[in-house]
Amino acid sequence: MKPIRLTVNGKPVSAVVEPRQHLGDFLREHLLLTATHLGCEQGVCGACTVLVDGVPVRSCIVYAVACDGADVRTLEGLEEDEVVTQLRAAMSRHHGLQCGFCTPGMMMTARDIVTRLPDADEKRVREELSGNLCRCTGYVGIVDAIRDVQEQRKSRRGAP
Amino acid sequence: MSDSARADDGHAGSPTKQGVGARLERKEDDRLLRGRGQYVGDIRLPGMREVAFVRSPVAHAVVGRIDIPDGRRSDVFVGRDLADVEPILCVAGLPGFKAASQPVLAVDRVLHVGMAVAMCVGDTRAQAEDLAEALAVDYRELDVVHDVRKAREPGATLLHGSWGDNLLLTSDLVVGDVDAVARSAPVSVELELRTARQCMSPMEGRGVLAAWDSRMDQLVVHTSSQVPHLVRAGLARFLGLEEGRIRVIAPDVGGGFGYKSILAPEEVCIAWLAMKLRHPVRWLEDRREQLTAGANCREHHYRIRAHADRAGRLLAFDVEADVDSGAYSVYPFTGALEAGQLPSMLPGPYDFGSYRCRSRAVVTNKVPIVPYRGVARPGACIALELTIDAIARAVGREPYAVRLDNLVPPQAMPFDNITGKHFDGGDYPASVRRAVDAIDLAGVRVRQARGESDGRLIGAGFAFFNEQGSVGTSAYAKWGLPLCPGHEQAKVRLMPDGMLEVAVGIQSHGQGLETSLAQIAHEVLGVPVDRIRVVHGDTALTPYSIGTWGSRSMVMGGGAVARACRALAGRLARIGAHALGVPEGAVRVRGGEVATGDGRAVTIDEVARLWYLRPQELPPDVDPGGLEVTGGYRAARDSGTFSYATHAVVVAIDPETGQVEILDYAIDEDAGVCVNPMIVEGQIVGGTVQGIGTALYEEMAFSEEGQPLASTFLDYILPGATEVPPMRLAHVETPSPYTEFGVKGIGESGAIGSPAAILNAINDALKPLGAVIAECPATPRRVLAAIDEARNRAGRPV
Numbered sequence: 001m002k003p004i005r006l007t008v009n010g011k012p013v014s015a016v017v018e019p020r021q022h023l024g025d026f027l028r029e030h031l032l033l034t035a036t037h038l039g040c041e042q043g044v045c046g047a048c049t050v051l052v053d054g055v056p057v058r059s060c061i062v063y064a065v066a067c068d069g070a071d072v073r074t075l076e077g078l079e080e081d082e083v084v085t086q087l088r089a090a091m092s093r094h095h096g097l098q099c100g101f102c103t104p105g106m107m108m109t110a111r112d113i114v115t116r117l118p119d120a121d122e123k124r125v126r127e128e129l130s131g132n133l134c135r136c137t138g139y140v141g142i143v144d145a146i147r148d149v150q151e152q153r154k155s156r157r158g159a160p
Numbered sequence: 161m162s163d164s165a166r167a168d169d170g171h172a173g174s175p176t177k178q179g180v181g182a183r184l185e186r187k188e189d190d191r192l193l194r195g196r197g198q199y200v201g202d203i204r205l206p207g208m209r210e211v212a213f214v215r216s217p218v219a220h221a222v223v224g225r226i227d228i229p230d231g232r233r234s235d236v237f238v239g240r241d242l243a244d245v246e247p248i249l250c251v252a253g254l255p256g257f258k259a260a261s262q263p264v265l266a267v268d269r270v271l272h273v274g275m276a277v278a279m280c281v282g283d284t285r286a287q288a289e290d291l292a293e294a295l296a297v298d299y300r301e302l303d304v305v306h307d308v309r310k311a312r313e314p315g316a317t318l319l320h321g322s323w324g325d326n327l328l329l330t331s332d333l334v335v336g337d338v339d340a341v342a343r344s345a346p347v348s349v350e351l352e353l354r355t356a357r358q359c360m361s362p363m364e365g366r367g368v369l370a371a372w373d374s375r376m377d378q379l380v381v382h383t384s385s386q387v388p389h390l391v392r393a394g395l396a397r398f399l400g401l402e403e404g405r406i407r408v409i410a411p412d413v414g415g416g417f418g419y420k421s422i423l424a425p426e427e428v429c430i431a432w433l434a435m436k437l438r439h440p441v442r443w444l445e446d447r448r449e450q451l452t453a454g455a456n457c458r459e460h461h462y463r464i465r466a467h468a469d470r471a472g473r474l475l476a477f478d479v480e481a482d483v484d485s486g487a488y489s490v491y492p493f494t495g496a497l498e499a500g501q502l503p504s505m506l507p508g509p510y511d512f513g514s515y516r517c518r519s520r521a522v523v524t525n526k527v528p529i530v531p532y533r534g535v536a537r538p539g540a541c542i543a544l545e546l547t548i549d550a551i552a553r554a555v556g557r558e559p560y561a562v563r564l565d566n567l568v569p570p571q572a573m574p575f576d577n578i579t580g581k582h583f584d585g586g587d588y589p590a591s592v593r594r595a596v597d598a599i600d601l602a603g604v605r606v607r608q609a610r611g612e613s614d615g616r617l618i619g620a621g622f623a624f625f626n627e628q629g630s631v632g633t634s635a636y637a638k639w640g641l642p643l644c645p646g647h648e649q650a651k652v653r654l655m656p657d658g659m660l661e662v663a664v665g666i667q668s669h670g671q672g673l674e675t676s677l678a679q680i681a682h683e684v685l686g687v688p689v690d691r692i693r694v695v696h697g698d699t700a701l702t703p704y705s706i707g708t709w710g711s712r713s714m715v716m717g718g719g720a721v722a723r724a725c726r727a728l729a730g731r732l733a734r735i736g737a738h739a740l741g742v743p744e745g746a747v748r749v750r751g752g753e754v755a756t757g758d759g760r761a762v763t764i765d766e767v768a769r770l771w772y773l774r775p776q777e778l779p780p781d782v783d784p785g786g787l788e789v790t791g792g793y794r795a796a797r798d799s800g801t802f803s804y805a806t807h808a809v810v811v812a813i814d815p816e817t818g819q820v821e822i823l824d825y826a827i828d829e830d831a832g833v834c835v836n837p838m839i840v841e842g843q844i845v846g847g848t849v850q851g852i853g854t855a856l857y858e859e860m861a862f863s864e865e866g867q868p869l870a871s872t873f874l875d876y877i878l879p880g881a882t883e884v885p886p887m888r889l890a891h892v893e894t895p896s897p898y899t900e901f902g903v904k905g906i907g908e909s910g911a912i913g914s915p916a917a918i919l920n921a922i923n924d925a926l927k928p929l930g931a932v933i934a935e936c937p938a939t940p941r942r943v944l945a946a947i948d949e950a951r952n953r954a955g956r957p958v
Contacts (some may be wrong), residue, residue, distance in 0.1 A: 008318070014460070018286070020286065021286070025285075025286075026772070028201075028202075032200070032204075034195070034198075034199075035194070035195020035196070036195070036200070036203035037195075037201075037203065037363075037364070037414070039363045039364070039447070040447040040872070040873050041446055041447060042447055042448075042872045044872060044873035044874055045363065045447075045873055047363060057574070062794075068531030074195070075194065075195040076194075076195060081196065087193075088189075088190070088193040088194070091189070091192070091193055092185045092186065092189040092193065093185060095838050095839070095841070095842045096668030097192055097193065098415075098671070098842060098846060099362070099363065099412075099413065099414045099415040099669050099670030100188070100191075100192030100193075100197045100412065100414070100415075100670070101188075101197075101199065101362070101363040101364040101415060102363045103192050103193060103197075103658070104195040107193065107195075118541075125881075126882045126884075127881075127882055129832050129880070129881035129882075130880045130881055130882045131732040132880075133363065133873065133880060133882075134363065135361055135362055135363050135417070135846075135850070135878065135880050136363075136415055136670045136842075136846045137842060137846050137849075138845040138846045138848060138884055138887075139846070139880075139881040139884050140845050140884070140887065141842065141848070143881060143883070144574030152837060160928060
């Protein structure tokens with residue numbers, strides 16, 4: 001067992017964890033932050049994506065002990081985030097979710113695309129999304145939602 | 161979605177834009193978008209411990225000694241510990257059906273890789289897994305039957321010794337004299353086709369959390385299920401409990417597609433364990449378990465002879481079909497469902513005179529098959545639609561034109577086909593013609609003649625199908641299964657403040673039923689959708705239902721909600737008329753009010769207050785049942801709705817690498833009246849993308865030892881965002897004459913037509929090389945093999 005101290009959703013957290021515990025399990029089982037979903041635990045499906053020091057990572061293949069000192073943000077910690085707020089509305093408008101299981105990971109990746117690549121075209125958006133699997137929607141509504149938010153932000157940026 | 165032909169407004173007759181036909185955003189979205197959904201894995205109960213299963217690493221063996229680490233015997237449970245649990249036994253009443261019991265934990269033999277042998281309990285999932293790893297199980301391996309051909313060889317190892325063979329069911333259907341037609345037909349084609357075994361792979365796997373509620377004297381099972389009431393029935397039967405002492409809750413469910421439409425052995429195990437240990441226990445399937453122990457669908461083999469005239473008019477269709485059913489029969493559908501459906505399904509939407517089908521459900525040392533979105537239909541569509549294209553090639557005509565000549569014409573509707581299916585309406589040829597235009601087939605032909613500068617080959621392909629959805633009593637009764645769709649029920653109740661609660665026994669796991677059923681209630685009563693709560697997924701709170709599968713929920717559940725709301729409207733009308741001082745016949749319920757023709761009205765909220773708070777003002781003949789009503793529904797004709805569609809695809813193939821790229825995809829669809837067109841489109845597109853997976857990517861290969869050869873999403877490939885082409889969808893709307901509002905079942909549709917359309921497009925592209933793909937997924941390796949084979953056949957150097 002190993003002590004760690006980190007920041008989760010803006011709050012300091014200290015815990016003693018097994019070295020083998022991955023960040024996803026730590027968030028879900030220790031902190032009861034269940035927005036982060038575990039879809040494969042193989043680092044492929046992207047459902048468990050969270051932000052570590054501002055960068056999207058798959059929490060199922062990052063050890064909690066490796067996050068000692070890190071700033072971790074889950075979907076629960078982005079309720080008031082401006083981009084996530086826009087994405088929520090756009091995802092609903094474009095029917096970008098059905099069962100909702102991949103959705104939290106999609107939201108994290110979508111936020112990253114919108115903020116890091118504001119001008120990405122559809123092809124690039126799809127490439128950036130390729131690390132997040134969805135079995136329900138066929139991705140159409142998700143891609144449309146991201147493009148919609150990109151456009152909203154672009155037109156606001158361009159406004160006088 | 162730009163081509164949607166439907167107007168983006170309310171249905172005619174709906175006073176607001178929330179009723180049938182409205183493209184309403186979903187009520188369930190907000191909680192899911194905030195990560196506040198509640199899936200089984202998100203639920204923790206005090207004192208809960210976790211379970212890991214030890215699963216067989218071999219496909220066929222006698223289970224010997226199981227060594228359990230010292231001091232841990234009380235945390236390990238093996239088959240003989242569950243002696244009071246009956247093995248799962250699911251029997252169909254079909255002639256010749258053979259039954260086999262499936263122990264929920266192996267007792268003496270294992271019949272497939274991944275079969276559960278022991279369950280291990282730990283404080284955490286990791287500790288339970290540690291214990292599972294520490295068990296040593298002795299397996300004495302037996303000969304493995306890894307495919308249907310081997311299973312049917314004389315002298316093949318028998319999975320179930322008393323059967324005498326490996327045939328779970330043989331189902332024959334003969335109409336007309338196929339042999340006589342074959343002798344005289346000018347054109348005959350032969351095909352041998354194969355579809356791969358797949359993993360349905362909902363993003364959330366199975367999960368079960370069981371606990372004994374001593375206050376209610378009841379077993380409470382949270383499970384990720386499409387069919388909570390059927391799970392309760394199965395648990396009652398195999399655990400020997402009364403149904404009233406079991407409550408099954410399917411909370412938020414992360415996708416189903418059929419994977420969660422059965423009673424899983426693990427559900428029985430975990431429920432038993434909770435009763436045994438008297439504390440909550442939970443098992444969460446991991447992805448490796450889901451892929452290796454859950455590769456349970458789609459594997460069909462077809463041998464086809466078809467006979468036609470010189471124009472390609474189909475004269476006779478002669479099919480032998482083998483379905484790889486795996487080792488046992490799942491509850492409640494059995495392993496015979498697909499093979500049993502194929503004979504009546506294979507003629508599809510075409511009108512022809514002679515037909516013969518021999519279909520077999522064959523047992524092998526693989527996971528028992530479970531009905532996956534479309535069930536046998538995607539395979540049947542591949543068999544039929546690849547045959548139509550083969551006939552078109554043989555007679556030198558456009559495949560779409562051959563389809564037009566063979567389809568049931570609109571003037572013949574409604575139409576009873578060669579196997580007695582009752583097509584409920586529509587214009588099939590018009591759909592094909594629109595799809596031909598949608599992908600600009602003429603343009604594709606010009607482009608093919610010109611050739612591509614990058615050397616790729618272009619091809620266009622079509623598939624037309626109709627989907628029998630929401631099949632009812634008359635069709636299911638003859639199967640003699642542990643379920644039969646009868647009247648579907650919904651319970652509605654008006655609260656004292658006028659809020660409406662709608663409870664249904666079907667289960668929503670992505671279909672948006674919390675929204676579309678509220679739209680139906682709104683259509684009838686006019687209560688605003690945000691004042692309607694839809695309750696589902698809990699046997700304690702909802703009427704019995706066989707659940708959500710078979711494209712039935714909107715027809716049956718929606719119909720039941722409409723009936724219940726109308727019955728409630730009648731009670732509201734009597735109270736409202738009395739309050740208005742007019743005869744009951746002078747009022748109507750609409751727009752959230754009980755109103756007279758001349759504009760006087762009381763609101764439904766006010767009627768609720770009268771019933772609950774001022775009963776002294778109620779009419780003397782008020783219905784004492786009050787403002788809670790259970791309504792039941794069965795379609796006027798329950799032979800099923802027939803949505804239909806044409807899928808049209810353009811592909812490009814690199815003949816050097818075998819890579820297939822989808823360049824264009826158009827769907828022309830008649831889903832009847834769409835309660836929420838946005839949700840319908842989402843179902844069609846999502847299903848189509850699963851079909852793209854079937855056509856091009858998804859395959860669980862098995863070694864000759866019966867070993868599944870993929871165990872992660874890196875080697876079992878689901879379509880990602882980059883694999884999905886731009887898609888255009890056009891709706892037409894032929895209301896079903898037999899259902900409430902004219903709705904038709906549509907949930908499975910997309911997955912049915914896409915594999916056949918894509919394979920036909922590939923074969924169209926390969927036509928100049930004389931190569932044909934007859935197997936899916938059409939991986940680069942298979943495309944190259946088909947090209948090589950054609951070149952070898954032509955005697956040219958490879």
